[in-house]
Amino acid sequence: MAASATDNDVEPEGFAVAVVREETVWKVTALDRSALTNLDDAERQLREMRAAGAVFGLLDVDDEFFIVVRPAPGGAQLLVSDATAAIDYDVAADVLEALDVDIPDYDSDELDDVEPWEEGDPGLLADLGLPDAVMSVIVGDTDLYADEQIGMIAARMGFADELSKVLDSLGH
Template identity: 75%
Template structure:
């Protein structure tokens, strides 16, 4: 098995991937292997392997450029990609669009930064846990924020910001 540290050094993608679990006693946040930032299938597998009884979802901060919310379910994962234009440059974002049956934007990679980002997927992915679709859309729509700031707002709104901060502090973020 490849260590997480070695795997992270082999990836060209910075950021973090965490699993968030809602248990009877509160929220639990744990780090996923860095490979979750490169492959949606890998992120889903890691989340499913947790085998928890409470609600579980993943938050992926990819290069502080965009984020992905992955919520596994028996009928297939519910997904939210904060910036669909990221699929031009990032495989994991392309994986999300593929799963959503949305074509990768036909944008020249040199012009991606000049195109206004848009979300794809399910903005109500966390509504049953306390983050209404409208609030998620406001968070995603604030393009002046980095992905980690947007995920921090999601964590604060749902009540697990302290748990997320502890995990990220341990990671060195």
């Protein structure tokens, strides 16, 4: 596994939320912070939502990258906005492992010179109103922080107000 902030007993900054769509209503709730460091835990928390509608998670890790997790019977659909994050963060390495993608072979010191790229399915939210082309544009805008990219996803899908209320309650 990759070295990460958790190896040094330092929790990453950021937030993890569950987004649920029941008919035409969006609900956003905070997940336990352990979702930021453990992909299995994030998936477990999302499965425990037991909602009748669609459920997915948005994880902002250190404002460096984000992960979309959508539980499914055959295994979660996943998207990580920056595959190079797997070098420094276990949760990103877990996503690549689940996608059967090798961790990029760079030294941490070289990462400033490497253009980030996403791994996973940019169409994982297409059936909920976010086409893969739009997701690709959002992920591809590397001038934005992860929370700004998640904000764009929320705005495009129609749950920006709900997300904002949860982030305010978390102090973000």
